[in-house]
Amino acid sequence: MKSYDFNEIINRKNTSSVKWDETARVFGSSDVLPMWVADMDFKAPQEVTKAIIEKAEHGIYGYTAISTSVHDAVTSWFQKQHGWELKQEWLTYISGVVPALSATIQTFSNPGDKIIVFSPVYYPFYDMVTYNDRKLITSPMEYRNGRYYMDLQDFEAKLDGDVKLLLLCNPHNPGGTVWTREELEQLGKICVKHNIIIVSDDIHADLVFNNYTYYPLASISEDIAMQTVTCIAPTKTFNMAGLQAAAMITSNQALREKLEFFLKKQGHFLLNMLGVSAMEAAYKHGEQWLDEVLSYIEDNMDYAVEYIQKEIPGVEASKPEGTYLLWIDCRKLGLGEEELKRLLLHKGKLALESGSKFGKEGTGFVRMNVACTKATLQEGLQRLKTALR
Ligand SMILES: Cc1ncc(COP(=O)(O)O)c(C=O)c1O
Known part of the structure; x- marks a missing residue:
């Protein structure tokens, strides 16, 4: 039996939502249907809201530690959902995955070093490299039959000794590619051979459709794990990006100690207590919500792909393997x-x-965000047709 009604229309206007209230600033118009920023128009799991209310009602918001029950919620989730055995001490908490990209860049490379990414990719990957005065190297991917493929020959040819880090996106945004075990293994081996640290942004790990499986790169082999920092968060999975809670995971103690020292230098010791409580509640109790939301999103994806194929000649869209972001080829x-x-x-x-x-x-x-009600999706697709047909 379903517990959640994702058809419920919830007004997000005038809530300071970036997606709904910032279009005038970003697009120059407030009279547009927003299907851009990657958050969902759905309420988070009720247990997340309950956890926040409980903390809020306590009324004392003092310094709050991240307890072992939080570590346990994270490690149990990854064990159960993805078969990834984590030790609690491998986790280093941080406010977000983009901050984690920046922290890893600053910790494991120096200004002027090269950092490589597979392009196209989520644009903060570029920004974090260039804002930190590192040299951006791109390895363009091949787009074949609606899926991206890494060109590992091109990638390896670019590892010239000055490339210190790879920023990987798994599953990939945009395009929604869920990298296979074989793809990750080949990539990991090359990185081990060339002594490249891999920062794997796995924020979309839980948003994978039927017939596909997400593999954490670090779970593939011990030597790959020793060179990998995996960035995870419950924020994309459970629609709580405004709560800002994430973690960096590595079994390599030396890497972890360096990262922890970097955060200390920045004066970062704790996270916002509401984000931490929400993270724990989501990972402990969010499974059914996730199952239901994924099925709703997959249905939206199927609907959108079919609509575009039928109604908008010259425009192509293939169903992604994961994420709620539809990559539309115009x-x-x-x-x-x-x-x-x-x-x-x-x-x-x-x-x-x-x-x-x-x-x-x-x-x-x-790129169209389909994590919205079916009614919003239908409206958005009609507008796409009006614009492009
Ligand atoms: C691949 C990827 N990484 C990171 C983020 C944002 O992470 P955070 O809000 O934790 O900084 C997003 C948001 O869309 C994303 O798609």
Whole structure:
């Protein structure tokens, strides 16, 4: 029996939501349907809300430690959901995965070092490299039959001794590719051979559709694990990004000690207590909510892909293997990037992420967030058709 009704329309306007209330600043119009920022238009699991209310009602918000029951909630979740055996001491908490990317970059490389990413990729990967004065190296992926493939020959050819770090996205955003065990193993072996530290952003790990399996890179072999820091968070999975709680995981004690010292230097010791409570509640009690939301999202994906195929000639979309982000290929329309943006915004009144934000390989694509009610999705698809047909 289903416990959650994801068809419920919840007004998010005037809640300071980035997705709903910042379109005027970002797109120049508040009269657009927002399907851009990666959060869901659904309420988080009720146990998360209950945990926050309990803490709020206590009324004393003093310094709060991250207790062993929190570590236990995280490790048990990864063991049960993904068969990944973690030790509690492998966890280092941080407020978010993007902060974790920046922390790992600053800890394990020096200004001027090279850092490699597979492109196109979630754009803060680029920003964190360049803002920290490291040299960005990209290994463009191949887009074949609606799926991305890493070009490991190109990747290895670029490892010239100055490349210190790989930032990996698993599952991948955009494109929703859930890397197979074989792909990860081949990649990991190359990184071990060239002594590259891998920072794996696994924030979408739990958002994987039927028939696909997420593998943590660090679970593949001991020598790969010793060079990997995995960044995880409950925030994407359970729609609680505003609560800001994440963790970096590595079995390599030397790497972990360096990361912990880096955070200390920044003056970071604890997280916000509400985020920590929410994290614990989500990992302890969120499984059924996740099952139901994933099935709703997968249904939305199927609906959107079929709609685009039938109704919008020249536009292509393949069902991703995971994530709630649909990568829509508009290249055959032959429109320039500005024209595509203009049509979507002014004709369609639809706010999507432009593919080019994810790197030049994303030019001609747009990314649509389908973690919304079916009614919103239908409205969004109609607007896409109005804009592009
Ligand atoms: C791949 C990826 N990493 C990180 C984030 C954001 O992480 P955080 O909010 O924890 O910084 C997102 C959000 O969309 C994402 O898609």
